[in-house]
Amino acid sequence: MRLDKFLANMGKGSRKEIRIFVKAGIVTIDGKPAKSFDQQIDPEKNIVKFQGELVQYKPFVYLMMNKPAGVLSATEDSHGKRTAVDLVGEEYSMYDLSPAGRLDLDTEGFLLLTNDGDYIHNVISPKKKCNKKYYARVSGKADADAAQKFENGLVLRDGTECQPAKLEFLSDSEIYVTIHEGKFHQVKKMSKAVGLEVEYLKRLSIGGVALDETLGPGEYRELTAEEKETIVHE
Numbered sequence: 410m411r412l413d414k415f416l417a418n419m420g421k422g423s424r425k426e427i428r429i430f431v432k433a434g435i436v437t438i439d440g441k442p443a444k445s446f447d448q449q450i451d452p453e454k455n456i457v458k459f460q461g462e463l464v465q466y467k468p469f470v471y472l473m474m475n476k477p478a479g480v481l482s483a484t485e486d487s488h489g490k491r492t493a494v495d496l497v498g499e500e501y502s503m504y505d506l507s508p509a510g511r512l513d514l515d516t517e518g519f520l521l522l523t524n525d526g527d528y529i530h531n532v533i534s535p536k537k538k539c540n541k542k543y544y545a546r547v548s549g550k551a552d553a554d555a556a557q558k559f560e561n562g563l564v565l566r567d568g569t570e571c572q573p574a575k576l577e578f579l580s581d582s583e584i585y586v587t588i589h590e591g592k593f594h595q596v597k598k599m600s601k602a603v604g605l606e607v608e609y610l611k612r613l614s615i616g617g618v619a620l621d622e623t624l625g626p627g628e629y630r631e632l633t634a635e636e637k638e639t640i641v642h643e
Contacts, residue, residue: 412436413446415457418503419464435460469525470504471637472497473618476520477626482511493520496627509533509615510541510591518543518612519620521640522629531641532615535572538589539616539641543596545584546609555603559586563602571599585613616640 413427416436421427428446430436436443437458438450450457452466474493476482481492484507494506509521509532519541523529531537552558559576575587584605586596597607613620618636632640 410450410452411446412438412443412448412450412457415450415452415466416459416464419466420500420503421459421464430459469523469528470501470506471525471528471632472501472506472522472629473621473624473632473636474520474522474629475620475624475626476512476517478515478517480627481514482508482520484508493522497522497629512612513594513597513610516610516612517626518610519615520612521615521632528637528641533591535590537641540587540589540614541591541612541616542585542587542614544611544613545586545596545600545607547582547584547600547605547607549605551578551581551605552603555605558603559599563599565598565602569598571595574599576603 412431413424416422416427416430417424422430424446427436431443431446434442438448439456457464474496476493479491480496481490483492484494486492493508497506504524506522506524507529509523509529512518512520521532532539556576556578559574562573563571565571569592571588571592572590574589575585577585579585584600586600588595588599592598596610600607616639618632618639621630624630
């Protein structure tokens with residue numbers, strides 16, 4: 410990888426600015442001043458320092474976000490609506506982040522953002538059976554065998570087949586739903602199919618990793634290495 414690309418990707422400035430930094434001698438490679446801005450390096454082997462500080466190479470980032478209601482689970486919106494990526498600060502602007510799955514506009518909770526396409530595939534693919542657990546406040550009267558219907562898998566009125574899921578009742582108006590798919594409005598539609606109308610929905614966990622309770626709406630942090638591996642078993 411070219412030195413200027415590496416430093417730009419790690420947020421040390423534009424390529425034009427980095428050329429100036431290299432000429433000024435504030436970039437070193439393995440303890441020696443960089444020879445040129447287009448010098449080839451191995452980010453995993455060469456020790457690159459910027460103003461004396463080690464530049465850690467991170468090709469991928471994985472963010473846990475507490476998505477607020479009213480924010481789209483998208484990278485951009487043609488109508489100008491605020492997206493989850495819009496909430497991420499400049500420190501991650503060098504990464505092309507995308508949501509690993511979607512949450513409805515009015516749904517809150519755990520949204521995973523990353524630039525690792527393979528990881529996203531593993532999170533959202535039904536074959537990987539990566540569970541997503543939701544809390545919902547509901548109205549209506551549930552079918553007597555609602556939980557069993559979820560366990561068996563549901564066929565919706567429009568013919569959509571939903572794979573087996575888990576429905577737990579906290580009370581007549583509060584439920585947990587666990588699915589490993591991500592069909593459009595799936596939790597709401599499955600709930601409606603058994604007599605329940607979802608009035609509030611929040612995703613609590615992905616792949617067994619719970620949303621960090623210290624994160625306020627719109628806040629985020631990087632996944633720990635253990636959390637990353639827990640969500641997706643390679």
